[in-house]
Amino acid sequence: MNASDNARPAVVAWLGYGGLLPFVGTALLLWLAPGQHSRWLEMLLTYGAVILSFVGALHWGFAMVHPATVARPMNGMYAWSVMPSLLGWVALLVQPAAGATLLIAGFLVQYRQDLRLARVLALPAWYLPLRLQLTVVACLCLASVYVLGPGLPQGA
Template identity: 65%
Template sequence: MTSSPTSPTVVAWLGYGGLIPFLALAGASWLDPAHSATWVPGLLAYGAVILSFVGALHWAFAMTHPQLQGVPSHPLYLWSVVPSLLGWAALMLVPKAGAILLIAGLLAHYRQDLRLARMIELPVWYLPLRLRLSVVACLCLAVVFFTAG
């Protein structure tokens, strides 16, 4: 699709900007444990929203990627809704279990991104950016283990 190893400026700003709520809520949970009952649910909810968002990327690829036109893309559509279901389920669990499920979901989705990259050509910046964003999100969600009761 694109050969530039650098993500477009708007993509970088939006991607890294999307980490601000993760960092702010994880930092608040860590620095203000007396109010972790406020910060942790917000962190988990944001994690669920982001997990849903990354799942939707596979739906978009299935619909629009030229290499997938005329090819059965049922597995991509099916996978694309799994992250939303995982995020939803994570919000119904106790915080530590919810954080585990969200971390597992983000890691599983990155694995699916790697599988997708073997099927179709993706922008060369996509996987490195997704990896960096996923690592930071997972680390922020891991803060729940130190702050949630």
Template identity: 55%
Template sequence: MNALSSTSPPRHVALLGYGGLLPFMGLALLIALSLDYRSLWAVALVSYGAVILSFVGALHWGFAMTLQDMRDEQRRERLVWSVIPALVAWVATLLPMPLGCLLLIAGFVVHFWQDRRLLQVVTLPAWYLPMRLRLTTVASVCLLLGAIIVAVHS
């Protein structure tokens, strides 16, 4: 089977990708259940979200450097885009937690849109976009739940 046409990611990719959701889910749960340490878990959730948003932005830097079927203009666009998620993530860490979470959610959603744009000009594995959608959805739901809980209890 061709790796590009497979709709299932390789096992190690799935384990790493979906395993990266565990801190999102665990921290959202801790925010809901741990009254004494809620502020610590809230900071941890925004910090982890910022790290992951920066990571997914860097994917586009890697694509721009390695994919051959891109025009120079498209390559420049990917390089410019690749640093924007890190800047958004950094600003999110400076905001009050609920606003930081909402900014991260916006960053993840816009990045998914950028992933869709990228797929209009290059070929990536068939599993890439569906997996990114699932990862974006779960991370965003966890960030939203964390933001709502902190906003309600402050």
């Protein structure tokens, strides 16, 4: 890790935090516009599945280009990198509460994988703190399904 890795690029912050807007926006719409409840749920879960696929694919990218991976087999990283997209797909096929549970679990396991990756590869210093912040907000927004999902007790 070099000194330039300590400063998070501004574009990374803009894109990372900007990527939370669909999570926060649809979670708020669940509360504020209940007439379209099913639509907001579908949008929230679909976006969650897409983003879970994205963060999993980061491991494929690291396995391909990180200098520390040249001398070691990266089959495990390649295999892991597709698991979040498969989990996200399944999350879209089940009831909203079950789908939200799968997505939350997927984001948490993916963050754990990121921690494991950081023990093997030198990642930028800003990467894990940013991933943690984004993961927490995404999971909290997905958890709104438990409170506001159709067929779930209101206020539970």
